[in-house]
Amino acid sequence: MQEIWYIFKDDKLLLCRSSEPRLLTSCDVGALSGLLINKGTVVIGDRDKGKVINEFWGEMAHNAAVPGNMITMGLREVGSTFGEEVFYKAARAFQLMKWYGHHLFCMSCGGRLKPSPFDNGKICPSCGAIFYPPVTPAIIVAVEREGKILLARNANFPPGRYSVIAGFVEPGESFEDAVRREVKEEVSVEVKNIRYFGSQPWPFPHTIMVGFTAQWASGEIKPDGREILDARWFAPDELPDIPSGISISRKLIDHFRQYNI
Numbered sequence: 001m002q003e004i005w006y007i008f009k010d011d012k013l014l015l016c017r018s019s020e021p022r023l024l025t026s027c028d029v030g031a032l033s034g035l036l037i038n039k040g041t042v043v044i045g046d047r048d049k050g051k052v053i054n055e056f057w058g059e060m061a062h063n064a065a066v067p068g069n070m071i072t073m074g075l076r077e078v079g080s081t082f083g084e085e086v087f088y089k090a091a092r093a094f095q096l097m098k099w100y101g102h103h104l105f106c107m108s109c110g111g112r113l114k115p116s117p118f119d120n121g122k123i124c125p126s127c128g129a130i131f132y133p134p135v136t137p138a139i140i141v142a143v144e145r146e147g148k149i150l151l152a153r154n155a156n157f158p159p160g161r162y163s164v165i166a167g168f169v170e171p172g173e174s175f176e177d178a179v180r181r182e183v184k185e186e187v188s189v190e191v192k193n194i195r196y197f198g199s200q201p202w203p204f205p206h207t208i209m210v211g212f213t214a215q216w217a218s219g220e221i222k223p224d225g226r227e228i229l230d231a232r233w234f235a236p237d238e239l240p241d242i243p244s245g246i247s248i249s250r251k252l253i254d255h256f257r258q259y260n261i
């Protein structure tokens with residue numbers, strides 16, 4: 001099986017420059033020897049059980065020059081260029097790279113951690129503590145009212161961009177609690193009929209987006225003015241600028257449009 005190397009420089013994925021950009025294989029990485037500050041394997045599940053490991057991650061030094069036969073590409077563009085499957089694999093490698101590079105010491109005793117021989121974790125040789133790459137859940141929800149969808153303008157969005165409501169799950173909350181709280185906090189609306197839609201790993205930096213649909217129950221939109229600058233009900237044929245590409249936010253909006261036009 002061909003080995004694939006997901007090597008990043010300044011958070012962008014290195015690709016071979018050919019007529020069509022392509023992922024790096026073991027044949028390509030020789031040119032990068034001495035330029036990587038970190039590298040490792042991508043382990044899915046347990047490392048033992050006779051598994052063949054054929055995916056690797058690497059981090060290129062910040063000041064190293066990208067070889068002439070290679071280019072770099074941001075992860076979102078990787079998704080729109082190569083599709084979801086490659087995006088998820090590159091995203092997993094990216095998250096491992098970030099965590100391995102930054103989580104160096106034991107949070108219990110301060111000892112220097114070593115990679116686990118069994119999986120993607122790290123073990124402290126001094127006290128035996130085990131650590132795993134973090135995955136942070138966030139909810140994202142399309143709220144519908146009489147054939148219109150609730151879209152909001154986040155303060156961090158590009159000008160004119162609207163999307164569905166999203167936010168991190170807090171300790172002690174169910175996903176449904178988080179949906180109710182986030183919608184209430186951000187636009188002062190109560191929702192009902194919360195239904196699971198789907199999920200998506202989102203590596204910026206280590207989130208799992210858990211998507212829902214819901215229906216308006218009560219209240220009029222009042223943006224919080226801090227995180228959300230504007231929010232409105234939009235009919236399917238009058239949508240504003242919305243996220244593009246493979247994001248679950250776009251899938252939720254497309255799903256609404258499909259069933260309301």
Ligand SMILES: [Zn+2]
Nearest residue numbers: 106109124127
């Ligand atoms: Zn320790």
